[in-house]
Amino acid sequence: MGRWEPDAKGRLERAAAELYGERGFDKTTAADIAARAGLAERTFFRHFADKREVLFGRAGQLQDLLVRSVAEAPASAAPLDAVVAAFRLTGEMFDGRAELSRQRQRIIDAHQELQERELIKMATLSAALTDALRRRGASASEAGLAASAGVAVFLSAFQRWLESDPPRLFAELVDEAVVELRAVTAAPRTRRRRPVAARS
């Protein structure tokens, strides 16, 4: 047995999630979290750069999976297709855990600071995907736009996945979102439009 209880980082993550859920993010101090995890406040800041970061541990894993997946996509795949295929695979990280994801999302949605952090995680992800696409030969702007479009598809699908009851499969929702994105961005001359509805 080690000198300290194992998995300090995991204990801090769990303690933080509990407290943020119970009292709210800004009524929880870093010292509170550390105390519940049986650690000193200082130790919290050795594991996490700040109070927000403790909620975003998974972002790194998600990004690694996506980048690897894009890198391994067949050379014949178009940029957007490679990105979308990668996002379809991430369903494994989500399917079956909708309730936990919903709790976490409720906390984030209640605090602008947390939304900011979530956004920069998405932006970092987008940049990583852009980079992966460029290594496959895409031009800078082609890669950037395909990555942005892919992330937009992901967010649209993720939101519907959170709302789906009974829970739907993540990959299916990604597919649906791609179809919609293509409809929205289709070149004007081939696009079929519905009549504009009356003002509310």
Place this chain on the structure above:
Amino acid sequence: MGRWEPDAKGRLERAAAELYGERGFDKTTAADIAARAGLAERTFFRHFADKREVLFGRAGQLQDLLVRSVAEAPASAAPLDAVVAAFRLTGEMFDGRAELSRQRQRIIDAHQELQERELIKMATLSAALTDALRRRGASASEAGLAASAGVAVFLSAFQRWLESDPPRLFAELVDEAVVELRAVTAAPRTRRRRPVAARS
């Protein structure tokens, strides 16, 4: 003449921009900014919610202009076209001020906290555009994706505008970015692809 020097808010904005440029964002305290503006620290926080916000005064104006412009677009315009037309108009806020924008962008790019704030401004903008599109009769997902695509186009165009030397017209760069976005998201069967280049 009033009791106080006029335009306290503007003085704080200018003082902050100067100091952030001279010493960097995190080596500038709120008290420093207030002192240069001839005010008390407390007054700084009466005008701006936090140290970051002082750099984003224009975001509100930009959003108002865009929302108004989307609302006034002809009913026959497709969602993405309405958004893109709105962004073309914002060129007036940019053209001729490239150097100031570059200085500001350098500060933001050097600090994650500022990038986070910039991202949430863009997300707020995207939400406002989504809302404006829905009022024109677009479905939730159609509006959301068109707004996201529009913002992606804006960011792509803005970056090129910052880099353009001699400065190019913002609206032209928006047009170019739209063309590229459409190429990237074109449905697979109609899309023409270039051969994949060799790895770097």
Place this chain on the structure above:
DNA sequence: GGATGTGATGCCAGTGACTGACATCAGCGT
């Protein structure tokens, strides 16, 4: 023209996020 209200500011004390410096101590290799 004096009382009264109001808005922008100053001043002060407090909380809490985060940092730097230094101490501690189990386990590990030598």
Place this chain on the structure above:
DNA sequence: ACGCTGATGTCAGTCACTGGCATCACATCC
């Protein structure tokens, strides 16, 4: 036994941000 290392604790300090209260030029009302 000895020293090294890595994870932790402890403490003091800075600074972002907040709440409360005082001030005072100006406008408004009677």
